[in-house]
Amino acid sequence: MRTTTIGCGYLGTTHAACMAELGYDVLGLEVDPAKLELLRQGIAPVYEPGLSEMLARHVESGRLRFTDSYEEAGQFGEIHFLCLGTPQARDGLGADTSQVEYAVTHLAPHLTGSAILVGKSTVPVGTAERMADILDFLTPEGVESDLAWNPEFLREAHAVDDTLRPDRIVFGVRSETTEKRLREFFAPVIDHGMPVVVTDYATAELVKVTANSFLATKISFINAVAEVCEAAGADVVALADAIGYDDRIGRKMLGSGVGFGGGCLPKDLRAFQHRAGELGVDHLMTLLGQVDAINQHQRDRALQIAKAMIGGRLLGARIAVWGAAFKPGTDDVRDSPALTIAGQLHLRGAKVTIHDPKAGATAVEMFPTMGYADDPVEACRDADLVLHMTEWPVFREVDIDAVSAVVARKQLLDGRNILDLNAWRAAGWTARGLGRH
Numbered sequence: 001m002r003t004t005t006i007g008c009g010y011l012g013t014t015h016a017a018c019m020a021e022l023g024y025d026v027l028g029l030e031v032d033p034a035k036l037e038l039l040r041q042g043i044a045p046v047y048e049p050g051l052s053e054m055l056a057r058h059v060e061s062g063r064l065r066f067t068d069s070y071e072e073a074g075q076f077g078e079i080h081f082l083c084l085g086t087p088q089a090r091d092g093l094g095a096d097t098s099q100v101e102y103a104v105t106h107l108a109p110h111l112t113g114s115a116i117l118v119g120k121s122t123v124p125v126g127t128a129e130r131m132a133d134i135l136d137f138l139t140p141e142g143v144e145s146d147l148a149w150n151p152e153f154l155r156e157a158h159a160v161d162d163t164l165r166p167d168r169i170v171f172g173v174r175s176e177t178t179e180k181r182l183r184e185f186f187a188p189v190i191d192h193g194m195p196v197v198v199t200d201y202a203t204a205e206l207v208k209v210t211a212n213s214f215l216a217t218k219i220s221f222i223n224a225v226a227e228v229c230e231a232a233g234a235d236v237v238a239l240a241d242a243i244g245y246d247d248r249i250g251r252k253m254l255g256s257g258v259g260f261g262g263g264c265l266p267k268d269l270r271a272f273q274h275r276a277g278e279l280g281v282d283h284l285m286t287l288l289g290q291v292d293a294i295n296q297h298q299r300d301r302a303l304q305i306a307k308a309m310i311g312g313r314l315l316g317a318r319i320a321v322w323g324a325a326f327k328p329g330t331d332d333v334r335d336s337p338a339l340t341i342a343g344q345l346h347l348r349g350a351k352v353t354i355h356d357p358k359a360g361a362t363a364v365e366m367f368p369t370m371g372y373a374d375d376p377v378e379a380c381r382d383a384d385l386v387l388h389m390t391e392w393p394v395f396r397e398v399d400i401d402a403v404s405a406v407v408a409r410k411q412l413l414d415g416r417n418i419l420d421l422n423a424w425r426a427a428g429w430t431a432r433g434l435g436r437h
């Protein structure tokens with residue numbers, strides 16, 4: 001069976017490689033010439049554990065190929081996955097769906113046989129209906145076509161596993177025949193006992209943005225509570241543990257600190273906020289706006305605490321920043337709290353040195369004038385303050401004595417509430433968390 005993946009960014013590359021892994025012949029379409037060249041050589045355009053090996057293996061065997069031709073894609077198979085980006089619109093909070101629209105418009109005239117377009121991109125509710133209209137209008141005579149929406153819930157750093165073993169599969173469909181064909185296609189995944197939710201387009205579209213907004217709300221909730229803990233002399237980590245034992249609440253996504261970033265949570269939250277406003281649901285718009293505001297506030301808060309710890313004067317202060325990626329396990333720095341905070345300190349005159357196990361190179365592209373070090377200890381040489389911003393294991397496992405030997409002042413701010421503050425204090429450090437004592 002043959003299938004295509006239209007758009008080979010983060011989502012598309014992972015999807016294409018995983019479909020090849022399931023045994024399908026896959027053609028990936030990518031219009032960016034630089035990315036296409038890498039993919040054809042079997043090189044993943046992003047760092048993701050396990051992805052490069054899988055990609056290289058299937059490119060080598062010929063089961064996975066790449067093209068930039070919509071004509072070739074249309075003729076290649078009958079199930080086409082739309083994995084295009086939907087970035088935040090330049091002129092506002094909403095999502096820009098133009099790449100998805102471009103793909104449907106350019107693929108539809110080349111479809112053959114009985115084709116299904118399966119949208120995986122995260123889109124504002126109402127987009128699928130609009131894409132279905134375009135598809136119906138542009139499908140050549142004698143060809144059958146249909147559209148389905150099948151949102152993707154993969155997390156960076158776990159993308160391969162989340163694609164092959166998702167918590168659930170959602171099909172937004174308008175025909176039973178399409179549902180049946182999708183169930184057949186995904187049988188190797190569904191057979192692991194995965195729940196399948198079959199619904200209409202609008203619900204399927206909303207499932208994704210609702211899930212991400214809910215996760216974001218959990219994080220902002222605990223971060224707002226962390227501020228209360230700080231004011232009241234309580235400990236937010238023990239508190240999160242205690243409420244997390246209630247399985248109606250759960251401990252996941254209650255990690256407090258400098259907040260959420262990345263290519264999905266902030267963007268999806270804002271897009272949903274905007275769409276809720278368009279649909280006249282003002283209370284939800286306000287709620288989501290607050291979730292975003294609380295999240296942004298954590299970055300300012302960390303900045304203010306850092307400034308206070310070094311005596312109020314950033315100009316000339318030496319600050320080591322541990323982490324640049326928006327979370328561990330990735331080289332992605334999009335909307336990263338770590339890099340935003342480092343950048344702010346740098347712009348205010350501090351001498352910042354960053355270490356990140358994977359994201360150093362991408363961070364340099366954004367802030368070429370900041371300092372970068374190859375290991376966590378070296379980043380701390382002569383530092384007045386160490387900021388722990390992305391919870392890579394290497395920071396948890398660092399030799400405290402080795403760090404103590406190179407710093408100017410033994411001061412640590414744990415922006416992820418993960419480090420053992422008592423161990424640092426025992427070595428003579430002033431060590432702080434956010435919402436801890």
Ligand code: UDX
Pocket residue numbers: 152153154155156157212215219252253254255256257258259260261262263264265326327
């Ligand atoms: C997220 C969703 O989890 C995923 O289902 C969706 O498909 C895409 O968006 P991802 O962006 O890869 O995935 O990251 P996630 O692991 O959810 O973390 C998002 C951000 O929240 C990171 O910046 C992380 O550091 C932060 N976070 C996460 C917290 O601050 N506290 C937590 O407890 C968990």
